[in-house]
Amino acid sequence: MSLFLLISVRFHDGRYHGSGDWPPSPARLFQALVAAAAKPGLDASRDTLGWLEKLGAPTIAVPTNKKGRPLGLFVPNNDLDSVGGIANQIITRQGKKGTAIGFNRTGKSVQPRLFNASVPLLYVWRLTDDDKGGEKHAKSVCNIAEGLYQLGRGVDMAWAVGEVLDEAVADERLENYPGAIYRPSQGSKGVTLECPQYGSLKSLMERHEAGSMRFHHIRDEKGKIVRTEFSNAPRPRFRSVSYNSPATLLLYELRRTTERGAPFAPWPLKAAAALVRTLRDSACERLAPHFEGSGVVDKALIGRDATEADKKLRIRIIPFPSIGHPHADHGIRRVLVEVPPDCPIRSDDVAWSFAGLEVAEPVLDAETGEILSSPVELVKADDDSMLLHYGIGEDRASRVWRSVTPLALPEDARRRRIDPANKRKEAKDGKERIEEERNACRAVMQALRHAGLREKVIGLCVQREPFEGKGERVESFASGTRFSKHQLWHVMIEFVAPVSGPLVLGCGRYTGLGVMATQ
Template sequence: MAWLNLYIRYPSQSYHGAEWPPSPFKLMQALIAGFNQGRNRSQPAADFESALRWLEQQNPPWIDAPDSEQGTTLTVAVPNNEDNLTMAAWANGKPESANDKAKRNALKDVPQRFLADDKPLSYHWQIAEEDAVIARQIVAYAQRITVFGRGIDLVVAWGEVSNDTPPVSAQCYLPQQAGVALRVPVPGSFAALEARYQAQFMPRVGNVWVVGLPPLHYGTARYQRADQPTGKPYIAFQLLELHGKGFWVRDARQTNEVAAMMRHLLDKALKGELPDPAAVSQWMGHGDVNGERLHILPLPSIGHEHVDGLIRRVLVTGADAELLERLAWTLEGSELLKDGQPTARLVRIFGDDTVVGMYTGEWHSRRKLPTCEWVSVTPVVMPGFDHHGKRTAKLMREALKQAGLPEPLAMEVSAAPYQRHGHRAGSYAVPNYLKYPQYHVRIRWEKPQYGALAIGAGRFRGLGLLYPVL
């Protein structure tokens, strides 16, 4: 076996793209842009097309990224594509003033990321020996890449084909069952990207303006840093209004209601994916109590002093990454039903999402912050009655054991919430079979924990949801 290694260096030691690390699919976009060099090719490039069609069939690469820190998000004013208004005003003898033009600017948020050192960003594919020749063509095309990220992210790119396995550093992102979801090329990606690139040079068909661009075509793969503990695979969705123009929100005390609506969709999706009714029952929690089942975790918005603590996202975890991926594609765009009526729409979350990353520990781990201490966002439902506090500590340790978590170094319980917009324990709605005492909890472990963590009798429906503190 051999390795195709591509390297990207940022001389400015900064990056302004929306995702980190940049996805392999984005790298294919950069290869196409670099080869075309901003021009409209009148003749097809057969060798280039053959090389990229080969690349889109390879397994997802390793990604070795330099350490980085998230900077302040910049808000910039970008002119809207409305020059027709400017020309109309000029033709009417009333040219627009600078102030009039500024009113038509759109405000865009541009994230900043500062790279800690001069280490290059690199991508590593394991390839067959007989593919070394075409891999060297990819290396030659990579040297034409000048921008990777936004337009201001100028880079130097190079590559090599080697028989030596690249070292796995602590900053290396490996394809895993859990972690951040990144877009990856799949068969058909090159054709879609090439058509999208060429569309910008063909604004007119006859005398009609072309609206929009050809759709992208890609797959997804989850990546996890080598220095992060392994968590369970998950899929995540935004909850949007039916018209899709805004979030559908619910009070955190309605966690059980949101989870129940999500359970209905998952049950239906599982019956379509699994032929065995017993397997469906097991995943929905009606089989072996010690067997694997799905966790449905509505996520209150947290992490900033001004957030409102309302539910806008839902996360589903389980042990079978392949099954979760199939469920994700089935559920994409589905409608949550309340009393049989559509009430919200599911839109899958791809790539980094700050709120999801906070709950899974990914957001903190990338910034080298400790994740040994966790607090509850929704209260823990005790796995039994605590006899007016006499058995609370014992039951809390039992809840940790049931969730597969280690014995803590320290633990404290409280009826009051630890989050700014949390609610008092006992005020969260639960089904009748969970009418046990509720407590908020702060837990400190010896080693950092990773993954979306929930404990207690309500852990499968979003109660007992934990959050890593700084």
């Protein structure tokens, strides 16, 4: 049975100030372990650290977090070299030359990550089966970990505990972890983190030694120091590894479970928002009693009292109409529940809250009590082939996307309303229509940025009519939503490079609107 090395890191405060990477990269942890071992006895630990740098990239588990408020700091700008090292040549705040170096300052922004300090960060390495001394080295790493005192910036005080576990226990620890799991992947997507490699320990030692000789004196023929030169220490050697922490996707089907064969129960396309609202509220009722009024469920599912930083933690319910064939009726038969990796509610709890939800009650004859229509329930899907039409799956990314349910755009992108009684007088000319479409296109670009998409757009089309014959005009989706029908637009987008799904855009992306499908 395979063995695993697990290092649990806990922070004294639930804050992490390290810049550039989240989660804290394995390279940061490796440097912290080297610092912990840099005391009498380092020679005995050198072989162990050399063994650790050769292991594969670890799996990382981090607690649910959000970004704190940024803080602006100002530090002296060490730019004496730009004026030949002459301090009185620096321009002060008053625009005069002087030695007030403190006035020549550079601003920097520090924005911590906030999380529950009681939840540790986990780093899990798998030991190779052919490594005979692996268990011995792993136990030595555990001893070194006890000396860890900091991870990130100097203010990020922390401590660590190492363990050597068998495969079943390690899997259980990760399965029950209340946070996001980052696993190394072969692709280029996800988060890129630095990891130790062969030679990392040597490069850190060389960097430390070079740091004590950064200033070099230049002397003349008589031995007099004429100037002092500064040189940076060499950078440590690490390798970049892509970590993919994808959202958990839960696919369900709408079926009449009490009828023979449990047939599909298609939901009207134009009532997509009503379906999402029904499922959302029912799931909240199931989950809320287990969170003791903490507000976590309302924030994650409904968005109540959610801040801008909480949006990435929200659960998204996406209705999937049946498409992919000219005669497909676009009825909603499937629903995808997307649970982000940092969601404060565990994905298996979310799966339980949606499984078996009653979407529509049975219809009874008022006089005879006969069941005219059996109940519609949400059941786990066995067939996920419909996901291919929505860009989900291996090699299913697409350059061209078209909306199935319209995008809800901000007020400044709405169309002008025309009074039906005065259609001729209030009719729009071509110039006004073009301006409305331009405003809508600008709003779509903003919606892409809000969705975290940075791929270049080379084609964009907005209209009120559906792109397929069985679709619905935008006006029919407004009923029961907070959006005016004049804010709704069908959109087609062409990217310069393929984009993976699910792709849901606009202000109504949590209400079933803005669902995009591949062309």
